[in-house]
Amino acid sequence: MSEPFAAVSQDLDGQRPVTVSAWAAVGQALQFEGERKQVLQAARYRLIALLSIFMAGFFVLGLRAVEVAILSPHAPSASTYAAAEVPRRADVLDRHGQLLATTLTTYSLFVDPSQVWDPRETREAILTVLPDLDVAKLDEALGGKGRFQWVARNLTPKQKQAIFELGQPGLDFKLEERRIYPRNTLAAHAMGYAGVDNKGLSGAELAFDQEILAGGESGQPFQLSLDVRVQNALDDELRQAMDKHQAKGAVGIISDITTGEILALTSLPDYDLNDPQSAEGAAQFNRAARGVYEMGSTFKIFTVAMGLDEGVVTLEDSYDATKPLKIGGRVIHDYHAENRQLTVEEIFTHSSNIGTAQLALDAGPKTLQKFLKQLGLFDAADVELVESARPLLPKKWNDSTAASVSFGHAMSVSPLALTAAINALMNTGRYVPLTLKKRGAHEDVQGRQVVSAETSHAMLQLMRANVVRGSGSKADVPGYRVGGKTGTAEKSGAGGYDRDRLLSSFAAVYPTDAPKYSVLVILDEPKGLPETYGYATGGWTAAPVVGRVIARTASFLGVERRFDVPEPAKAQSLAQWRAQNDAIAQAVTGGR
């Protein structure tokens, strides 16, 4: 035996029995004799204790390692967030299939802040590609919590590649749908826009959000009632008029009175739908739907129709307009005072406040209230637009309010509500709700009868007469048989109505022999011009716009230009009107 420690082994082997078990050996290790060994023996007990503690400690570490690695909830990875699908929106088309809104696939940049190593370096790198980013927001994203923060949405393929080539950790892309409006500002308020998350936020995009999303799923485009050509002409003319008269704003609505379809809807100022964030507050405001105004004399259409329909007056009746009317402690004047007895037709064509107010007083406030309510003027306009606003109504209905309301003061309605109500009176007395959605070719449009067909006929003739020989002559377009009513409302300011701040409008319908389309144009605070002799009234500012719009769009709408239709004569009775109407109808039919 030549082992280096053989002596020890032999020594021990000599003393110990051969059947020592493992634990007995531990016992041996702890059993010593001799004073010098006592310390060592104590140390061995303590060592065993320490050893056990350490083993327990390492055992706990092992368990913890397993727990952390396997049992702890894993943070969802950034790509899990990115994979969340954004719904795709359908294309939006006009009534003839022209594209109004579509969706493109783009790249959106996000960051997993937990993977970013040096936020400052990453920020500087990103800014070399996207210099327009808001640095503060970028820093917030890079230092953000969680595993997903947007950096920039809807990048072009070129930008995407440039970001990719930066090689910065934690940056990643998500394919996104970007809503594109190829016609930018056209019909901005009617169309509206969808946000980056593809949620409709305004206009038709909001009103038809569900349908457009459903269409996106099934691949069906969504068709609006708008006609791009008509819309374009309306936008253009309103813009020019607004410029010319330095107006604060303008509204234009062209609709099909038989179906309620809105063919064009403009509210100025407007904005580029592709960049809604840059729009100022005023530009974001849809005056046609959300704005409510005291409309002025266009309301006389309602007062006169009520008078005829309720049998309060006949066309032969006349009212004394020789002097201002005193009522409720105030005095009602006429703008162009005739200072004589006026027939109902003259009250309409000369837009006499005194005559209209007396008519309303004869009917009584209750009747007027009921009539206007029937025309939907006591509610928000019945149209899909979420923006459609409720009117501002007088708190009390007495003679004084009835007189004011009779010529369009004391209550404020939206241009859309006004259009719907006028349309009903022109559409053989049937109220048809407005719509921005294209109606099917054979869709049966059920209206609600609000006045008799006779009243409707009479109103049509009055409208036409007003253009032929009344305040609305500037809206006339030879051959298109335009009828209409001017409206000029002084806006209320501090301490009463303000003569210099007008809401000037013109409500038209054509062709009056076979009424089909209505055109409403409103200018907000237009200024008079030398060529209008300083007048800023509806007849001088809004009526010419209506004329030009009709001249530009009637052919698109398939309205035949005819010069053989006799104009309505100065009628004396309803029977005469009817006879005359029959003659006109015969002439139209015979002419075909």
Next chain:
Amino acid sequence: MADPVHGVARTDRSWLANWWWTIDRPIAFSAFGLIAIGVLLSLSSSPAAAYRIGLSEPFYFFSRQSVFAGLGLVVMFVVSNLNPRGVRRLAALMYLGSLLLMVAILFMGHEAKGAARWISVAGFTLQPSEFMKPALIILAAWMFAESNTVDRFPGIPVAFGLYGLAVVLLLLQPDFGQTVLITASFGATFFLAGVPILWIAVLGVLAMAGAWGAYLIFPHVADRVEMFINPENADTYQIDRAFHAIAEGGFWGTGPGEGRVKHLLPDAHTDFIYAVAAEEFGVLMGILLIALFALITARGLWRSLRLGRHFEQLAASGLFILFAFQAFINLAVNLRLVPPKGMTLPFISYGGSSMLAMAFTLGFALALTRRRPGAFEVKTPFEVKAAQKGTP
């Protein structure tokens, strides 16, 4: 007759063969395994760390860690050949050397992360406190052993003096983590030296008071404790990332080189190397690492237990305890069981000082636990059985 397996016969009396047959091979192999894993992990973490500090050579840290690993193996081998007297002498030299360097640090230290712990020596950035730890434990064990001899040498006061000097220098840097580690290891050695339990209790209370004092005096200690207790209102960036990386690794890991945490943490290749390992290689690598540390600790303490001379027993157990404490604290920080403190994982973390100091530590411990006549008073149960079977 040559052993067909080992290639070195027990009858070979050359010093290499002698070393091979007398060294504790399980500990040596485990240490070797840890060093190999450390090199492997540096291969993974090095490119990220190199890029982070702007080095063009991606394998800078890997190359250096390989050199450190080689040096460490040499140091461990050489040191493990020392006899107990040689161990004492070298430890005394190391203690003096690192003491001088730590004093020098106060005047010319290389400051990083709010503490001056490093000093440049011949182009090499050295952290002398790493070398101070094993040297202090050996000297303290020596002093405790001397105090038990007949000549009544005042070993205990001297040992406490040596400890106090080291702690003062550490706190001046400041290095609270190393202070805790030295205190715990020194305390454990003192506990093993056979003092009455009452003393230990009194010293434990003193240590608690010291920790409380540190909490009050050093703002970053208070911060870290606060952060551990209330993680939601503190900046727990590193520890959170490390923890999530371990969770991300799961059972199988993300795969070699596929981990993300190494890109995110400044200390990924040093203090949080366990997170890198667990993220890329999964829980099995984590368990393997823990098991290797546990094995060295258990085997080392078991061998120490059987040593027959007081100094050798105390010094060997003290060194293994030092090693175990350091590994335990680092792992516990990574697994979010204790408040974070800067501490390397022995043999695994990147760093020359840490590697060489650990090579010295285990080298000393191996030297003291070598088989040699008269060293062990009893055999382990396994050796008894082997002896029974092996008798020709």
